[in-house]
Amino acid sequence: xxxxxxxGIDGARQARGIVVVIDVLRAFTVSAYxxxxxxxxxxxxxxxxxxxALAERTPGAVICAEEDALPVEGIAISNSPTRxxxxxxxxxxxxxxxxxxxxxxAEVESADIFAASLVVAHATVQACLLRSPETLTLLASAxxxxxxxxxxYMQGMIQGEHPDLQRLLEPLRQSERYHRAxxxxxxxxxxxxxxxxxxxxxxxxAMPVKREAGYLRLTASRVAG
Numbered sequence: 155x156x157x158x159x160x161x162g163i164d165g166a167r168q169a170r171g172i173v174v175v176i177d178v179l180r181a182f183t184v185s186a187y188x189x190x191x192x193x194x195x196x197x198x199x200x201x202x203x204x205x206x207a208l209a210e211r212t213p214g215a216v217i218c219a220e221e222d223a224l225p226v227e228g229i230a231i232s233n234s235p236t237r238x239x240x241x242x243x244x245x246x247x248x249x250x251x252x253x254x255x256x257x258x259x260a261e262v263e264s265a266d267i268f269a270a271s272l273v274v275a276h277a278t279v280q281a282c283l284l285r286s287p288e289t290l291t292l293l294a295s296a297x298x299x300x301x302x303x304x305x306x307y308m309q310g311m312i313q314g315e316h317p318d319l320q321r322l323l324e325p326l327r328q329s330e331r332y333h334r335a336x337x338x339x340x341x342x343x344x345x346x347x348x349x350x351x352x353x354x355x356x357x358x359x360a361m362p363v364k365r366e367a368g369y370l371r372l373t374a375s376r377v378a379g
Contacts, residue, residue, distance in 0.1 A: 155287060157309050161294045161301075162254075166261035171289025172282050173264045174308070175363070177255030178300040179335075180233045180343075182271040182361065183351040184218055185250065187235045189374040190357050192244035198256040198269075198363070198370040202226050205251040208369060212247050219251040225342035226251075232342030235350040249369075254295040259363060259370055262293070267363040269372050272304050272319075273356040277377040279311045281360035284377075299325035300352070307354065319354055 160169055176182065185196045197212070199205050202219050209215040219226045220233040231237045233252050250256055259269060266285070270278040282290055292308060294301035303322035310317030326332050336345050359374040 155312065156289045157312065158289060158291045159294070159302075159305055159309075160291055161297050163258060163261050165291075165293050166258045167263070169262050169264060169291040169293055171264065171291055172266045172268070172285060172287040173262050173291045173293055174268045174270045174278060174282065175255065175259045175262060175293050175295055176270050176301045176304045177252065177258075177295040178271045178304050179298065179351050180235060180347055181250060181252035181255030181295070182269040183235050183273055183347075184233055184238050185248070185269055185361055185372055186271060186273045186357050186359075187238045187350065188218075188243050188248040189359065189361070191239065191241075193246055193248045194373075196248045196250055196372040197366075198250050198259055198372060199368070200251070200257060200260055202229070202251050204368070205229075205249045209249050212249065214246040215249050216241065216243060216246055217249045217251075220253060220342060222253055223340075223343070234342060234344060234347050236344045236346045239350070256370070258293065258295040264291075269361040269363050270304065270308070272300075272307070272352060272354045273350075274360060275304060275308050276311060276355040277358050278360045279308050280377040281362070281375060283312065298331075299323070299329060323352060
């Protein structure tokens with residue numbers, strides 16, 4: 155298997171084979187907790203206006219949105235797995251808009267896409283291996299250490315290794331961004347989001363992405379093994 159690492163919008167436009175779009179902090183961690191909490195699916199859009207319009211025509215919809223990693227006025231839930239865990243999403247649809255993950259996923263042209271984060275890393279690897287792809291693109295949605303760490307962690311598992319995730323996450327923990335989040339001073343970003351996002355392999359499902367009219371549809375696909 156040829157494993158390619160890529161980053162951001164430019165990486166998405168060049169991605170080939172099976173494409174795994176990674177957003178650890180926090181969009182696709184939010185997706186995983188929503189699906190684990192009973193949501194039927196997540197619908198990814200590019201803009202807040204699209205999120206609001208889609209919610210109006212989607213029975214049982216809940217919006218989760220941020221712009222530049224900050225809450226959006228009039229939308230109660232920001233891009234926070236903590237808030238998602240506190241919300242009753244059983245049989246509901248989560249509509250997501252984020253600055254990195256949903257934008258990057260929308261640019262991928264491949265027909266075989268997974269959304270991923272650390273909490274579903276192992277299940278995503280298993281789902282990819284079952285397809286025996288010639289090429290696998292591990293696409294970090296932003297040039298952030300946690301997304302690159304997740305990509306490296308996944309590659310290690312694919313190659314039969316046992317990656318030291320704590321070592322891989324050390325650049326994140328040394329960053330100003332991490333310390334700001336830990337301080338509790340970042341609006342819409344409670345410190346508990348970090349623990350929820352950095353717990354590897356919490357959920358036994360992958361998150362395949364399919365194109366629909368006006369959005370990307372993300373669901374949970376349970377993976378054995």
